[in-house]
Amino acid sequence: MSENQQLEVSPLSQTISSGGRTVNVEIYRFEGESSWVLEVEDEFNNSTVWDDTFENDSAALTEVKKTILAEGIDSLIGPKDGRGEWKNES
Numbered sequence: 001m002s003e004n005q006q007l008e009v010s011p012l013s014q015t016i017s018s019g020g021r022t023v024n025v026e027i028y029r030f031e032g033e034s035s036w037v038l039e040v041e042d043e044f045n046n047s048t049v050w051d052d053t054f055e056n057d058s059a060a061l062t063e064v065k066k067t068i069l070a071e072g073i074d075s076l077i078g079p080k081d082g083r084g085e086w087k088n089e090s
Contacts, residue, residue, distance in 0.1 A: 006031040010057035016064070018073040027060045029053075036060045046078030 010027035017023075026039045035053035038060040042048075054060040067075065 010036065010060070012057045012061045014061075016068065016073070018068055021073045021077055023073060023076050025061065025064050027054075027057045038064060040064060040076045042077045044078060044080050048076055048078075 008029050008031060010029075013025055013027050015022055015024050022043055024041045026041065027036050028039070029036045035055065036057045036059075037053055038050040040048045050060075050063065054063065064076075
């Protein structure tokens with residue numbers, strides 16, 4: 001990957017709140033790539049990046065919403081200090 005490679009951020013990137021908790025959903029791809037990356041940042045700046053990429057940005061958004069519905073938003077919230085165990089691991 002080149003250091004000058006441009007990042008395309010999806011307009012579907014957004015903040016999602018549930019149960020008093022909030023995460024930032026970032027959906028992006030690198031210039032010249034066709035697949036999208038899904039990354040979620042929690043309130044403590046912990047980051048969760050999906051191993052698999054997505055054919056389109058709407059599929060990535062659907063995946064994070066399904067995860068929140070099935071496992072709860074806390075499954076995407078890491079420890080406050082960024083160390084130790086996550087509350088829920090899938």
